Amino acid sequence: MSDAALIRLSGITKTYGSGQAAFQALKGIDLAIDAGDFVAIMGPSGSGKSTAMNILGCLDTPSSGSYEFEGVQVEQLTRNERALLRRNYLGFVFQGFNLLSRTTALENVELPLIYRGEPAAARHAAARAALRQVGLEGWEHHTPAELSGGQQQRVAIARAIVTRPAVLLADEPTGNLDTHTGEEIMDLISALNRDQGITVLMVTHEPDMAAHAKRVIRFVDGKVDSDRRNGEGA
Amino acid sequence: MLWNTLQLALRSIRRNLMRSFLTILGIVIGVAAVITMVTLGNGATKSVSDQISSMGSNLLIVMPGQRFGPGAEAAPPFKSADVEAIHNQITAARLVAPLVSKAATVVFQANNWSTVVTGTSNDYFQAGNWEIAAGRSFTETEERAGKAVCVIGESVRDKLFGRQNPVGSEIRIKQFACEVIGLLKAKGQSSMGSDQDDIVVMPLRTVQRRLSGSQDINRLTISVKEGASIDATKQQLTMLLRERRNIAENEDDDFRVMDTRQIAETLTSTTKILTMLLAAVAAVSLLVGGIGIMNIMLVSVTERTREIGIRLAIGALEREVLLQFLIEAVVLSSLGGLIGIAIATAASIFLAGLMNVPYLFDPGINLLSFFFSAAIGVIFGFFPARRAAGLNPIDALRHE
Numbered sequence: 001m002s003d004a005a006l007i008r009l010s011g012i013t014k015t016y017g018s019g020q021a022a023f024q025a026l027k028g029i030d031l032a033i034d035a036g037d038f039v040a041i042m043g044p045s046g047s048g049k050s051t052a053m054n055i056l057g058c059l060d061t062p063s064s065g066s067y068e069f070e071g072v073q074v075e076q077l078t079r080n081e082r083a084l085l086r087r088n089y090l091g092f093v094f095q096g097f098n099l100l101s102r103t104t105a106l107e108n109v110e111l112p113l114i115y116r117g118e119p120a121a122a123r124h125a126a127a128r129a130a131l132r133q134v135g136l137e138g139w140e141h142h143t144p145a146e147l148s149g150g151q152q153q154r155v156a157i158a159r160a161i162v163t164r165p166a167v168l169l170a171d172e173p174t175g176n177l178d179t180h181t182g183e184e185i186m187d188l189i190s191a192l193n194r195d196q197g198i199t200v201l202m203v204t205h206e207p208d209m210a211a212h213a214k215r216v217i218r219f220v221d222g223k224v225d226s227d228r229r230n231g232e233g234a
Numbered sequence: 235m236l237w238n239t240l241q242l243a244l245r246s247i248r249r250n251l252m253r254s255f256l257t258i259l260g261i262v263i264g265v266a267a268v269i270t271m272v273t274l275g276n277g278a279t280k281s282v283s284d285q286i287s288s289m290g291s292n293l294l295i296v297m298p299g300q301r302f303g304p305g306a307e308a309a310p311p312f313k314s315a316d317v318e319a320i321h322n323q324i325t326a327a328r329l330v331a332p333l334v335s336k337a338a339t340v341v342f343q344a345n346n347w348s349t350v351v352t353g354t355s356n357d358y359f360q361a362g363n364w365e366i367a368a369g370r371s372f373t374e375t376e377e378r379a380g381k382a383v384c385v386i387g388e389s390v391r392d393k394l395f396g397r398q399n400p401v402g403s404e405i406r407i408k409q410f411a412c413e414v415i416g417l418l419k420a421k422g423q424s425s426m427g428s429d430q431d432d433i434v435v436m437p438l439r440t441v442q443r444r445l446s447g448s449q450d451i452n453r454l455t456i457s458v459k460e461g462a463s464i465d466a467t468k469q470q471l472t473m474l475l476r477e478r479r480n481i482a483e484n485e486d487d488d489f490r491v492m493d494t495r496q497i498a499e500t501l502t503s504t505t506k507i508l509t510m511l512l513a514a515v516a517a518v519s520l521l522v523g524g525i526g527i528m529n530i531m532l533v534s535v536t537e538r539t540r541e542i543g544i545r546l547a548i549g550a551l552e553r554e555v556l557l558q559f560l561i562e563a564v565v566l567s568s569l570g571g572l573i574g575i576a577i578a579t580a581a582s583i584f585l586a587g588l589m590n591v592p593y594l595f596d597p598g599i600n601l602l603s604f605f606f607s608a609a610i611g612v613i614f615g616f617f618p619a620r621r622a623a624g625l626n627p628i629d630a631l632r633h634e
Binding site: 054057059060061079080083084086087088090092094098099100101102103107111112114115116117159163 | 238241242245249250537540541543544545546547548549550551552553554626627628629631
């Protein structure tokens with residue numbers, strides 16, 4: 001927890017609804033994450049781990065508190081500035097893959113680069129390289145419907161890393177996959193953290209998957225319950 | 235950014251072929267229906283006014299009585315002296331053709347045909363723009379003597395003679411035989427739907443003596459000289475006839491003067507009303523097409539909302555997403571509009587040929603229906619997307 005932390009959350013709360021029906025999903029989160037770390041966020045359902053993840057990924061905004069990303073106060077950014085932050089620094093992997101349907105793997109992976117305004121040739125090369133990196137060489141022109149779950153998640157990972165993001169956010173990345181495929185995906189994510197220095201934040205409720213991380217944070221009832229290091233990881 | 239967004243939009247159209255097709259279909263049907271209806275209506279209007287001008291331009295038609303139909307006979311008919319008087323006193327009258335018409339059965343060998351026999355003068359052919367296809371018109375002697383000669387229309391020729399040349403043959407009308415001296419060039423159907431070529435023309439005196447048995451004239455057709463004022467001539471004619479028919483100052487006319495322009499206006503205004511009616515019906519189909527588009531767009535909103543969530547999550551700006559959807563809507567609607575115009579053009583040309591009306595391209599209705607369909611497509615394609623793009627990315631992603 002040094003002062004040069006990549007991400008620093010202080011007093012983050014998130015409340016859904018209002019009045020009698022109000023539900024506080026996060027009750028004041030203080031957290032600092034260093035560049036290059038591999039953090040697993042665990043906790044039972046309803047503990048607020050996904051909500052925290054969405055706020056970390058700038059997909060959602062906190063009700064109160066401060067979120068600092070590389071020294072920038074995220075809660076003060078406009079909608080467009082947050083979009084640019086996602087575009088330039090963050091990569092997402094979701095439990096449900098969230099690929100565009102009827103769209104080839106290559107086009108899915110290219111998409112973030114299109115929004116970055118990269119020329120077509122560079123885009124194709126980068127997307128092919130990213131697909132090769134996740135082991136999907138030869139599957140470029142298949143649509144999600146033609147790919148297995150593990151392959152779809154690999155496409156999603158390729159899409160997340162094609163922009164060389166600082167942080168990879170993975171929300172239950174193995175939740176829809178069998179154990180064996182899940183292990184493969186975890187190996188891939190671990191390798192990205194180890195070899196390319198990408199900071200990884202991962203939400204999971206499976207201890208086996210969390211074992212890949214360097215640091216495990218446990219959420220209970222919208223609060224950080226425990227925060228420990230995994231030694232050298234698995 | 236624009237180029238990239240355009241590519242994204244086109245990609246999305248290609249990817250969702252079924253949705254794109256259905257969106258386009260609604261517009262195509264609406265646009266094609268409206269344009270076809272209006273184009274055919276315009277063609278019909280044009281064909282009516284063409285037929286009226288084929289009656290002869292600058293024509294005045296004078297009939298006894300103030301109205302058509304029963305009661306018209308109450309007014310006294312015209313006499314030959316009226317024709318003389320008009321000839322002498324109305325300087326603007328180029329031709330004055332008296333008319334007596336009688337229904338009669340005409341017979342040639344084993345064929346017979348019921349038609350209308352018209353007694354008139356040679357002026358009738360000129361005033362009515364009739365051309366002689368074979369043979370000749372009446373000589374002065376024939377007119378004066380009331381000889382049994384006739385000029386027949388194409389339909390009568392067809393019924394009695396088939397393809398044969400009728401000139402020189404004799405046909406029987408009631409109790410007398412009549413020599414066919416000429417054949418009129420076909421004019422086709424009149425704007426009222428009657429067959430203008432179903433006609434037998436004889437000298438006035440022949441009909442008066444042998445068919446009607448009186449000196450009466452039922453109708454006058456007056457051709458006004460080129461350049462003379464129709465309205466002034468009409469007024470002079472009315473004054474002359476009132477005087478000749480002894481109509482008191484405070485009494486209404488017991489005859490009616492019409493000019494072809496007036497008839498043309500009446501008839502074309504009728505077809506214009508019909509055109510508008512058809513266009514209104516077609517506009518409903520354009521509207522229904524619009525509702526179809528709306529349904530398709532609303533049905534696909536869940537999928538699109540998730541798609542928008544994905545795009546926002548990976549760093550698309552709200553305005554980039556909106557621009558993409560706007561382009562998509564505009565491209566689809568314009569494409570639908572263009573296809574609709576193409577189909578309407580083909581259908582109009584085909585149907586115009588079938589209905590025997592001229593094909594007239596009307597740029598106004600093409601533009602109007604094109605922009606209307608584009609507006610529908612944009613409104614229903616774009617506004618649901620706008621709502622979705624305004625959501626938090628995570629809410630858009632979770633949209634069920």
